[in-house]
Amino acid sequence: MPSRMRHSKLPRTFYLKPTLTIAPELLGKYLVRRTGRMELVGKIVEVEAYLGELDPASHAYRGKTKRNEVMFWQGGHLYVYFTYGMHYCCNVVTEEEGIGRAVLLRAVEPLRGIDPMKKNRGTTVSPAHREDLTNGPAKLCQAFGITELQNGADLLGNEVFLTKGDRVTAEEIITTKRIGISSGREKPWRFFIKGNRFVSKTPRI
C-alpha cells in the first residue's frame, strides 16, 4: 500500500460506529503524536472496549462526572485518565455525543521516533527490549508523551490522531477477557494481533 494511504487520517465517521465494531478495527491503525517538529508513530496491536452504562468496569458506568466527561463527547476524541497516583492511560472515544463509551489503547508497536520514546520512558528501559517501550497502556502514554494535557484532544486535529495504517485480517485477531479489572471480567472485549511481540503480557486467569 502506498505510504500516503497508510498515513491518511481516519475520518470522523470511523469513530461514530458501535464501540464493539470499532475496537477490533483499531488494530493495525497508526497512532501519531506530533510535538513541535517531532513525530512519534506506533501501530495499535492491543485494545479493550469499555461500554459505559452497560459495563460496570467502565468509568462511565454511573453516568457523567468531571473526570469522565470526555467519554460522552462525540466519537473521535482522546480520553486520558490518571491512575495509581502515577500513570496515565488513553482511550479513543466512540459513538455519538452523549454516549459514554471508549476503547482503551493497551499496546502499540513503535514504528517511528524510537529514540524520543526511549527518552520519554526513562533510563530504566533496556535498549535490548524495544517492546518494553509501549507494551502496556501506561507505558505507551509515557512513551508518546500523553498526559492530562491531551485529555479531550480531537483525533481529527494535528496533536494526536490515528491513520489508516496496516490491514489486519479477521484471522489475525484474538479476542479474550479484559485485563486488570474486578467487575465485568467475563466480557470478551479485549482484542489483540495474534503473535505480535508488542502485545502486553497476559496474566493467568
Place this chain on the structure above:
DNA sequence: CGACCGATTGACT
C-alpha cells in the same frame, strides 16, 4: 471527612 481502591508498573524474593 476518612477509608478504600484503582482499565499499572517495576523492583524484588
Place this chain on the structure above:
DNA sequence: GTCAATCGGTCGG
C-alpha cells in the same frame, strides 16, 4: 511468584 509506589475518585458516615 509478591508487593510498594502514590494520589485522585468515589462512597459511606
